Amino acid sequence: MPISVVIADDQALVRAGFTMVINSQDDMDVVGEASDGVEAVALARRLEPDVVLMDIRMPKQDGLAATRLLTNGALEKVPGIVVITTYDTDEYVYEALRNGASGFLLKDSGPNLLLEAVRAAADGQSLVSPSITVRLLEHMTQPRRSGRWRDAGLTERELDVMEKVARGRTNNEIAAELYLSLSTVKTHLDSIRTKLSVRNRVEVAAWAWENGVVGV
Known part of the structure; x- marks a missing residue:
């Protein structure tokens, strides 16, 4: 079965770009899109995707709160969550990791890293560049x-x-x-x-x- 993905981002162009890249792969399929954290949680609970790409700053409910809700043990199937951010020094990224996200992806990382992140998330692996992971952990x-x-x-x-x-x-x-x-x-x-x-x-x-x- 293809890796099912939900994309949560308040920018329609970002969602469209990610969807185009992911759907170009035979082993992946975008099954839902959300423009805010509340919608993201609802979609993940209903669709039970393998992976959620989660923006941090979204209306109604931010990605940090949405991540906590999806990883608190209430779901039978917990998706791999890739937190999406613009800056690799953002302290919210580390908070997201400690609250159950599997890793994070910079929005300008390019299609290859996006695909690598999705596959890694589906496999239960970390999804972030090793050098960035170590730098975050050392500093925070x-x-x-x-x-x-x-x-x-x-x-x-x-x-x-x-x-x-x-x-x-x-x-x-x-x-x-x-x-x-x-x-x-x-x-x-x-x-x-x-x-x-x-x-x-x-x-x-x-x-x-x-x-x-x-x-x-």
Whole structure:
């Protein structure tokens, strides 16, 4: 089945551009468009898409509030949410990530990154350029080195994988650097998410930065 996508943005031209790019792919299909946060939540609940492209600044309800409503556990199927923003330094982006979004996409990133983001979201992966992810986490988290990572029940190999995630490595890069198979990396990530009760690799990275895993 094609990846189903809902696009939420208050600018009709942005929605039209994203729709044209996404619908040009055989494995994707835009199933709905919303011009505000309220409509976005309603569409996502009704259509149960695989992915929602969510603008931050929208009327009636902004993308941050809409993201919280879609990731609070009330939905049986939680879509992968890509927060759309104009600036990669916007603090609202980090807030969105911590409230359940899988990542973010700059509006001027171009069609290739848009398609990559949609496919990654549908696969439960992070959707943001690794360098931008790391910069956000470094600037907006305060490493406490609290030792919580010692009490989380993580194995040494899981800590290795977590540190690579926190530094922005892709699964393929982690596999190459740690001499693991791709399936083993995914297994470790699934175990890490379960042990930490986090939803995606962006939250894994944030947890690692906040709890002193990076550099230990």
